[in-house]
Amino acid sequence: SHHDHIGYMRQALELARKSPPKPTNYRVGALLVDAKTNTILASGYTLECEGNTHAEQSCLIKLSEAHKLPEEELGAILPEDTVLYTTVEPCFMRLSGNLPCVQRILRLGKAIKTVYVGVKEPEKFVGENNGRRQLEDAGIMVVLVEGMEKEILEVATTGHIKEG
């Protein structure tokens, strides 16, 4: 139910608050959840893992380390009802040139069934984010969990220079 989604999105937002503010990215929190058993498989926040990492990417890196598998092979071990919660929708392009999280999700095949997002990505860095379309074309549902947009964006943009 929406209530459960809000609960997980709140947890993801708490994770986002751990991210060190930076003017060139967003502070995001993410959870990989087994929706059948309601258990958290991995959590992550922006810059948690070594290097210039995204929240969703950090979840996958941690699972990759736990299972001693390359990230792109995690589809083999993820439960069939795996879903992703992320406070900001997965990136489709990154100014750093690193592999976007939409591609990381797509290369896992059918492993991730649904992506729950707290907000669409603002157009500040890369313009209109069309990643949602790529996910849906691959049969992955993208669901906007409404009600937390303001606080998610406040946390996401803490490191940004405020105009005016």
Ligand SMILES: Nc1nc(=O)c(N)c(NC[C@H](O)[C@H](O)[C@H](O)COP(=O)(O)O)[nH]1
């Ligand atoms: N969903 C999502 N999770 C994150 O953890 C994060 N930082 C972003 N941010 C999206 C934004 O478009 C990119 O941060 C910029 O495009 C800069 O790219 P880098 O992050 O330096 O690779 N988006």
Ligand SMILES: [Zn+2]
């Ligand atoms: Zn990303």
